[in-house]
Amino acid sequence: MEALGLDASLRLSKVNVLTNVLKMGRFGLASGVKIDPSCKNAYDLLHNKHQHSYIIFKIDKNDTAIVVEKVGDKGAPYSEFVEEMKKAVDGGKECRYAAVDVEVQVQRQGTEGGSKLNKVIFVQYCPDEAPVRRRMLYASSVRALKSTLGLESLMQVQASDLSDLDERAIKHDLVSSQRT
Template identity: 70%
Template sequence: MASGVKVDSACKQAYDDLHNRHLHSYLIFRISDDDTTIIVEKKGDKGAPYSEFVEDLRKAVGSGKECRYAAVDVEVSVQRQGTDGNSTFTKVVFVQ
């Protein structure tokens, strides 16, 4: 059974900007005050450090009784088998 909570169109636009255009470092989403829609609460500036995301998320959940969802654009560096150097790529990670 679906919850009946809808996703605001601004969420999709913000996610596309994060994932495809890398305009933000992270997004924090919340359920609207009337409990009907998921909305964007915070957009992290491009290049913002991960520590800023953690602090903004900590502030958003307050005492831990608030629910938040997030998408974080994380840069990953790996050494692939058979190569000498590292490869760097980005991955969007969802946090609930």
């Protein structure tokens, strides 16, 4: 009898695994969260046309889609992005994603003076104070967002505290990665 129970249990496990694989969808999205088309549209305007300075993304209240929460006007300072993130994350209790167009001064070898360079960075903000379920949902959904928007080649900032969004540190990392 016990062997029969184990057999039935293994079959149920296989069904559960298959069900979970089917739920993952085309982007390997275990969370089942979809990417709203507005995310791609906003990102294209930021990355290709530089019409925005930043985009803050969130998972909607039904936990079914990643949507655009806030778009920064062209030319808005980095400090505005940080202030909007502070509001969006409710004092460090919520998770968010963001794409930010950052301008840095780069010194190229063999040239005098520096040149301005705009680079888009991807921010995954997930504070330790956020509920575990939210952190897991954001962590399991990030791959789909990055794949849909084509963010794999961008500098990634994983922040667990608002101080991790320090402008000077991020610009320093960008400049260091651009030295030729």
